[in-house]
Amino acid sequence: MSREPFIVLVLLSLPLLAISGQTPVDVHRNKYTPAQDVQLGRQAAAEVEQQQPILRDGEIDGYIDALGGRLVDALPPERRNPEFRYSFTVLNQQELNAFALPGGPIYVYRGMLEASNTEGEAAGVVAHELSHIVLRHGTAQATAASKFQIGQVAGQILGSIVGGSTGAIIAQGSGFGLGTYFLKYSREFERESDLLGAQILARAGYDPREMAQMFRTLEAQGGSRAPEWMSTHPNPGNRYETINREAALLRVETTPRRSTAFSSIQARLRSIPGARSTPQQTRPVSTGGRRRNSAGRSVELPSSQYRTVQADIVSVAVPANWQQDSTDAHLTFTPAGAVYQGNGVSAFTHGIQVGTISTQSRDLASATEEVVRLFNRSNPGARSSGSRRDTLAGRPALRTELTNVSEVTGQPELVTLSTAQLRDGTLLYLIATAPQAELRTYESVFQRVRQSLQIND
Ligand SMILES: [Zn+2]
Incomplete structure (x- = not known):
């Protein structure tokens, strides 16, 4: 008797599905809140x-806002999230790319708008x-990632900016984290976005087949204008056919739009000078008004006793008196007095940090170079004497030493970056930092920490 309502529900749901026709697309398990x-x-x-x-042009801003707004208005009621704040921004880059960030921001590269044959393709x-x-998808993906990786993502991005030269590499690392955690999705997620995207288009009065056509347009681009979008949005297989099949199930709500606005926007884009294609103009990661630390600050000497810390895929022994960052995220270990905090900025002058970064390259040497390059970008004064072969947790590793002037103390410091790869190709790093003047104390400590590291992936 108690099961009766359940049966009724099941029976009711069948005809509903059959009537609506479109493929149902559901949200995944997600441990984060919409906020x-x-x-x-x-x-x-x-x-x-x-x-x-950012390409700042009133006409183009107005156009992309209107286009995006039309799509947001067409969201199915069950997919509306009142907390989300959508924004649409055109980047002044020729790449064929676009990406979305959790909670609302969408970025479209001008190259994408210029390459679209119709407004429907851009839409x-x-x-x-x-x-x-x-x-x-961004937080669903983080939910599905290992605890260690979630910590890394949330720590790097929610923890925001970590000051100092060591911080710069970490904060820059979150750029990597962005690129891979929030900008690159599984094929399953891609398929879902293709399907829901087609459904939104139809509700907004666009022919969803234009979306399928856009992916053809992108595929057709090659050579120097390789479509970055294709690498961050992997084809779930038969993308073109799947979208067209879905399109056949959908009814376009109004007469398909034929707007002359799009061609005038393209003409306007062609008249606006482009930015350099690669984002070399990167400013150092904001230091949020970081102040030099007062002199005479005392940092507790490392204990000769060590304790072993187990954190998901790594275990590492650190001096017993070193404190672990409160978010297990960072896996940062520092002596008392070594952490600088101010104006929302947190940095450490002595200590180690273990983390993972998903790099573009799957080759250890190139992946390490990517990290060093980013470091140098925000710390132009840092000098690297190159990388040398090493082992970390029994794996082939590279050790790169960077000399720098600490933004916290103004004193010369040595940053030692050790890198090795996880089984899935993710780069694991261990950063050790101490002032040059105190290397005699810290070098042997860092060596012992490195030797204790174990990876269990
Ligand atoms: Zn995608």
Whole structure:
């Protein structure tokens, strides 16, 4: 008797599905709240906007806002999230790319708008990106990642800016984290965004087949204008056919739009000078008004006793008196007095940090170079004498030493970056930092910490 209502529900749901026709697309398990999506997206957007040139043009801004707004208005009621704040920004870059951040921000590269043959094609890309946001793929992906990786993502992005030269590498690392955690999704998520995107397009009065056509347009681009979008949005297989099949199930709500606005926007874009194609104009990661630390600060000497800390995929022994960062996220270990905090900035002058970074390259040497390059970008004064072969946790590793002037103390410091790869190709790093003047004390400590590291992936 108690099961009766359940049976009734099941029977009711069948005809509903059959009537609506479209493929159901559901949200995944997600341990974050929608408010956290918004917060993560805001933090990430602040980084993006520091690093990428924004095309500021009233006409184009107005156009992309109207296009995006039309798609947001067409969201199915069950996919509306009142907390989300959508924004649409055109980046002054020729790349064929677009991406979405959790909670609302969408970025479209001008190259993408210029390459679209019709407004519907451009709308197709925006609808796909919008779908990643409403399906909360960024945080769903972080939910599915290992605890260690979640900590890394949330720590790097929510923890925001870590000051000092060591901090710069970490904060820059979150740029990597962005690129891989929030900008690159599984094929399953891609398929879902294609499907929901097609459904949104139809509701907004666009022919969803134009979205399928856009992916053809992108595929057709090659050579020097390789479509970055294709590498961050992997084809789930038969993308073109799947979207067209879905399109056949959908009814376009109004007469398909035929707007002359799009061609005038393209003409306007062609008249605006482009930014350099690669974002070399990156400013150092904001230091938020960091102040030099007062002199005479005392840092507790490392204990000769060690304790072993187990954190998901790594275990590491550190001096017993070193404190672990309160968010297990960072896996930062520092002596008392070595952490500088002020104006929302946190940095350490002595200690170690273990973390992972998903790099573009799967080759240890190139992946390490990527990290060093980013470090140098925000610390132009840092000098590296190159990397040498090493082992870390029994794996082939590289050790790179960087000399720098600490932004906290103004004193010369040595940053030692050790890198090795996890089984899945993710780069694991161990950063050790101490002032040059105190290396005699810290070098042997760092060596012992490195030797104790074990990876269990
Ligand atoms: Zn995608």
